[in-house]
Amino acid sequence: MTSSFFRSGALALAALATLPAQARLVNADFSAGLAGWTTWGDATVDSTGTPAVLRLSTAYLDDADAPYNRAGVGALAAGGADGLEVAAGLAPGALDRDGHFAYEGALAQQTFLSAAGDRLSFQWNLATRDTDFADQAFLVLNGCVIWLGSSLDAHTPAGGDMLWQTGLQSFSVALSAGPTTLSFGVVDMGDFGGVSTLQVQGLNVSAVPEPQSLALLLAGLAPLGWWVRRRQRAA
Known part of the structure; x- marks a missing residue:
């Protein structure tokens, strides 16, 4: 028995x-670099430590920004018909905020299948050299902007080539069933000056078992x- x-x-x-x-997010840990992700602007993966970290920056390729641009691809301009907002599935001007225009930035995007009840979670850090305007880090889910933080929230000294950082923050949100387009982004606000970077790590989509699945397990x-x-x- x-x-x-x-x-x-x-x-x-x-x-x-x-x-x-219930979810098919490819290369969520960025261990394969940017495989599975579509990017615009200065987008790279730092795999020197564990976990690997996605890095997006507002750096262009001019003399002022070049030292902070790691991808060799200039920031994508905002506000136009083929600009940053449109790439993220938004209308031109959708990233303007608090009376300031969005100028340029970078995106990393992927579309995957999610199920009702799934949760998207990750950790992020916004580092910056901009002390004048509120450069923004954001998330776009199926055309909906979620603001993560701004350079004005960065009060902790940063190492490397940045001056200040927010420090590592956690984020989690419920997903709906069906195809989900996820975009991480960072954008210069108010002017082109002062490079800011968004770092993302620990990305995960956790599938919540359906009630019948839980019943089967308990049985x-x-x-x-x-x-x-x-x-x-x-x-």
Whole structure:
């Protein structure tokens, strides 16, 4: 009888494991660089540490910005018919904020399949050399802008080539079922001066099991729990 209990639990777990995957986010940990991602502007991956970190910057290729541009691709201008907002699935001017125009920036984008109840989570840090305007880090989900933070929130000294940073922050949001277009971005606000960078790591889409899946799992584990309690009493 003991072996039948274990078999029933194992079968339940096996059945749960064969359920179709509910999310198909490619290279979420950036271990393969930018594979699976479409980018505009200065977009690179820093894989010198663990975890790997996506880095987006507002740096162009002129003399002032060149030392901070790592991709060799200039920032994408905002506000035009083929500009930064349109690339992110927004209307031109959608990134203007608090009376300031969006000028230029960078994006990393991917479309994947998500299920109702899935959660997108990641950690981010905004570092900057801009002390005059509120350069913005943002997220776009299916045409909806989510503002993460601005350079005016950066009060901690930053290492490397930046002056200030927000420090590592956590973010999480529920997703809807169906194709999801995700864009990470950073944009210069108010002027072209003062490079800012958005760093993203720990990206994950966690699939929440459907109720019937949880019921199947619990049904399989129940005999195992009964057997363990029985053995404990016998001991």
